[in-house]
Amino acid sequence: YDDRDGYIWMDGKLVEWRGANVHILTHALHYASAVFEGERCYNGKIFKSTEHSERLRTSGELLDMPLPYSVEEINAAKEAVLKANNLTDAYVRAIAWRGAGEDMGVASKRNPIRLAVACWSWGNYYGDAKMKGAKLDIAKWKRPSPETIPHAAKAAGLYMICTMSKHAAEAKGCSDAMMFDYRGYVAEATGANIFFVKDGEVHTPIPDAILNGITRQTVIGMLRDMQIKVHERRIEASELEGFEQCFLTGTAAEVTPVGQIGDYNFEVGDLTKRISTEYEKLVRA
Numbered sequence: 001y002d003d004r005d006g007y008i009w010m011d012g013k014l015v016e017w018r019g020a021n022v023h024i025l026t027h028a029l030h031y032a033s034a035v036f037e038g039e040r041c042y043n044g045k046i047f048k049s050t051e052h053s054e055r056l057r058t059s060g061e062l063l064d065m066p067l068p069y070s071v072e073e074i075n076a077a078k079e080a081v082l083k084a085n086n087l088t089d090a091y092v093r094a095i096a097w098r099g100a101g102e103d104m105g106v107a108s109k110r111n112p113i114r115l116a117v118a119c120w121s122w123g124n125y126y127g128d129a130k131m132k133g134a135k136l137d138i139a140k141w142k143r144p145s146p147e148t149i150p151h152a153a154k155a156a157g158l159y160m161i162c163t164m165s166k167h168a169a170e171a172k173g174c175s176d177a178m179m180f181d182y183r184g185y186v187a188e189a190t191g192a193n194i195f196f197v198k199d200g201e202v203h204t205p206i207p208d209a210i211l212n213g214i215t216r217q218t219v220i221g222m223l224r225d226m227q228i229k230v231h232e233r234r235i236e237a238s239e240l241e242g243f244e245q246c247f248l249t250g251t252a253a254e255v256t257p258v259g260q261i262g263d264y265n266f267e268v269g270d271l272t273k274r275i276s277t278e279y280e281k282l283v284r285a
């Protein structure tokens with residue numbers, strides 16, 4: 001991804017894609033002081049742009065690194081980078097981090113907090129899983145307790161176990177992994193939230209150890225508007241066997257049906273197909 005034409009917005013300026021570099025003593029590289037967002041632009045409009053900018057700022061506050069940019073400035077940076085790259089349908093990645101500077105240790109208050117925004121064309125995250133249903137592995141890593149990490153932050157440090165889980169899943173021919181949380185309840189996939197369907201009703205974990213995805217919140221609202229009951233609750237491992245359908249939600253994943261988790265199989269059913277279609281309509285509306 002580093003060797004291509006285009007522009008990246010960095011600290012208020014558009015820079016050449018290939019020159020968008022940081023110093024090796026960047027604090028974030030050593031101590032994971034970075035927060036980010038993944039967004040999608042459809043037909044020239046970023047879906048929930050302000051909500052993503054607000055979450056980026058909240059993530060920064062949770063990591064004791066308040067961003068020196070307002071929501072309006074972050075929104076404008078995203079618009080500028082899309083325009084510079086001539087993209088109307090794209091994935092947008094904003095990232096804020098502690099840079100290099102006076103300090104080179106765990107404490108880093110004197111180092112600048114920086115912001116960059118990149119964008120690129122990115123198709124379906126799970127390939128042809130949209131039709132057949134994605135195959136998920138069960139991750140050996142557990143989502144940590146809120147007393148261990150600020151789980152509501154979309155922070156780089158939380159993705160170490162996600163990368164390891166996804167690598168293990170891909171080695172087994174799966175497209176992703178489902179993670180349990182530290183208590184053993186169903187949590188989420190490595191970059192998407194999870195939903196189950198049984199008897200026409202929907203069940204999804206309480207976001208108390210997972211990221212409360214913007215797509216998750218959107219889909220819950222859509223389901224309730226369709227008069228479909230949504231239960232946000234703790235889901236035990238033993239319940240997986242009894243669910244009929246399963247789907248993932250996320251900016252990159254959109255609404256992706258799941259066909260298999262470990263040894264459990266799910267049908268790509270009508271409710272899943274309906275919500276996937278309705279979501280596609282909504283983001284382009």
Ligand code: PMP
Pocket residue numbers: 038154188189190191192193210211212213214215216249250251252
């Ligand atoms: N959980 C994790 C771990 C994620 O990385 C993502 C993607 N940001 C999500 C859930 C879904 O969040 P959103 O709908 O806001 O993209």
